[in-house]
C-alpha cells in the first residue's frame with residue numbers, strides 16, 4: 001500500500017479531486033433544477049404525482065445504462081458523466097422539496113397571504129426557509145449516493161477514482177481497488193460532514209431549536 | 215368605513231355560507247360577529263381581505279369597492295389576526311412584527327423603532343425583539359400577533375377568534391388589554407368569536423349570525439335586554455340575560471305601556487267617563503299625534519266638572535318627563551324625592567309611550583337599587599323620604 005502511494009500518490013490526489021468535482025457539479029445542477037421544480041409542483045398538485053413518478057422511474061434505470069445512453073448523444077468525457085449523475089441527484093431533492101414545502105403549516109401561509117405577501121414573497125420568505133431542514137436532508141442523501149455512483153463515470157472516460165477500481169478489476173489487483181474505494185468513502189463522509197455544518201447555517205435559527213427539542 | 219352590500223357566498227353546490235349580508239360599519243367601531251360554528255363568520259371576515267371572493271354582492275372600504283383594488287395592496291392596508299396566531303417560527307419577534315412594514319419597504323431603523331414602540335404598548339421588554347416565537351408563551355405570542363397586525367397602522371383590523379386558543383385567564387387578560395388598546399388607537403375592528411362573554415365585553419356592536427344570515431345586531435346591552443328570538447336567547451344564555459338586574463334596567467322595562475289617555479280636545483265630561491270606566495284617578499292627556507300634553511286627576515275633575523271645559527284648558531303638566539332608554543337608576547331618586555306619583559315616558563318626538571307609576575317602582579326600589587346607589591354615592595339623607 002505504501003508502495004502504491006509512493007508510486008501513484010500525486011495521481012491519486014488528481015483522481016480524487018476529479019471524482020469530487022464531478023459529483024459536486026452534478027449535485028449543484030440537481031439543486032438548481034430540483035428546488036424550483038419542487039416548489040413549482042406544490043402549485044400544480046395534479047401534475048406533481050406524475051412528474052415525481054417519472055423521475056422515480058428514471059432513477060431505477062441501471063446507472064451504467066444511463067451512462068451508456070449518453071455516449072451517442074454527448075460523447076465521452078466529463079460532460080456526459082456530470083449530466084448522467086445529475087439525473088440521479090434530482091429525485092431525492094425534488095421529492096424532499098415538494099414534501100417540505102407542502103408540509104409548511106397552512107396557517108402560516110394564510111397569515112402571510114392575509115397580510116399581503118405576494119406569491120413570490122411567500123415562497124422566498126416563508127415556504128422555502130421553513131422547508132430547508134427537509135430540503136437539506138434530500139441534498140445530503142443525494143450527495144452521498146452520487147459520490148458512490150461517480151465511480152462509474154470512469155466507464156465513459158470521465159476519470160475519477162473509478163479509474164483505479166476498474167483497473168483493479170481488469171488486472172486482478174486488489175490494491176488498486178482498495179486505493180479507489182477508500183478515498184470514495186472518505187470523500188463521502190467528509191462531504192456529508194460539511195453539509196451537516198452547512199445545514200446548521202442555512203436552517204433558520206428559530207427552527208433548529210424546535211428540531212433539537214423535538 | 216366598511217360596507218357589506220347584499221353579500222352572498224356559495225362555496226359549492228347551493229348552500230349559502232353567507233346569505234345576503236348587508237351591514238354598514240362605522241369608522242372606529244368595534245364590531246363582533248358571533249354565532250355557532252359553521253354559521254359563516256370566518257367566511258364573512260375573509261371576504262373583506264379577499265382570501266375568499268364573494269359570490270354575489272359587493273364589499274367596499276371607504277366607499278371603494280375592494281374588487282377594484284390591487285389584491286396585495288388591499289391586504290397590506292388591513293390588519294389580520296388569526297386564532298392559530300401564525301407567527302413565523304423562523305423569524306425573530308422583530309421580524310414578525312415588522313413583516314408588513316418590510317413588505318412596504320420601510321427602512322430597517324424605522325421598522326425596528328416601530329417594533330419597539332409596539333412592544334411598549336403591551337408592556338413587553340425590548341429584549342424580546344431578538345427572540346424567536348417558540349421562546350414565548352402562548353399569550354405573549356398572540357400579543358405579538360396583534361402587534362403585527364398594528365405595525366403598519368392600518369385603519370381596519372380583522373381578527374378571527376384571536377383569543378380562542380388561549381387559556382381562560384390569559385384570554386381574559388388579553389381581552390382587557392386589547393379593549394384598552396383599541397380605545398386609544400381608534401381602529402375599526404371586525405372581530406369574530408363564538409364566545410358570548412367575549413363579544414359582550416369587547417363589542418360596540420354585536421352581529422349574531424346563524425346559518426349565514428344575520429339574526430340580530432345591536433349594542434351588547436340592547437341584545438341582552440331584547441333578544442330577537444329564542445335562538446338569540448339561548449345563545450346568550452340565561453345567566454347573561456339581564457331582565458332581573460335592576461341596575462341595568464331602563465325605564466321602558468318597568469313602565470306601563472298602555473296608560474289611560476284622553477284627548478286634549480275632548481270636553482271634560484267625556485274625559486271623566488273614560489276615567490271612571492277605567493277606574494283610575496289620573497289620565498294622561500295627549501293630542502292627535504299622541505304627543506304628551508299633561509294629565510288630569512281627581513283634583514282637576516272635582517274643580518272643573520261643572521264647567522265642562524275642554525281638557526286642554528284644565529290639564530296640569532307633569533313635573534318630570536323621561537325619555538325612553540333612560541336607565542332606571544337615573545330616575546328613581548328623582549321620582550322619590552319629588553314625590554310625584556306618575557312619570558310619563560316619551561320618545562324622541564315627544565310621543566307618549568308609557569307611564570311609570572309609584573306601584574311599578576316600589577318593587578324595584580325596595581329590591582336593590584336604592585341600597586346600591588347609597589353605597590356608591592354615600593348619600594344617606596334621602597332615605598328619610600321613605
Ligand SMILES: Nc1ncnc2c1ncn2[C@@H]1O[C@H](COP(=O)(O)OP(=O)(O)O)[C@@H](O)[C@H]1O
Nearest residue numbers: 225226231249250251252253254255256257258
Ligand atoms: N373552503 C370551503 N369550502 C367549502 N365549504 C366551506 C369552506 N369554508 C367554509 N365552508 C362552509 O361554509 C360554512 C361557513 O363556514 P365558516 O365561515 O368557516 O364558519 P364559522 O367561521 O362561523 O365557523 C360552513 O358550513 C363550512 O362548512
Ligand SMILES: [Mg+2]
Nearest residue numbers: 252255256257
Ligand atoms: Mg371560523
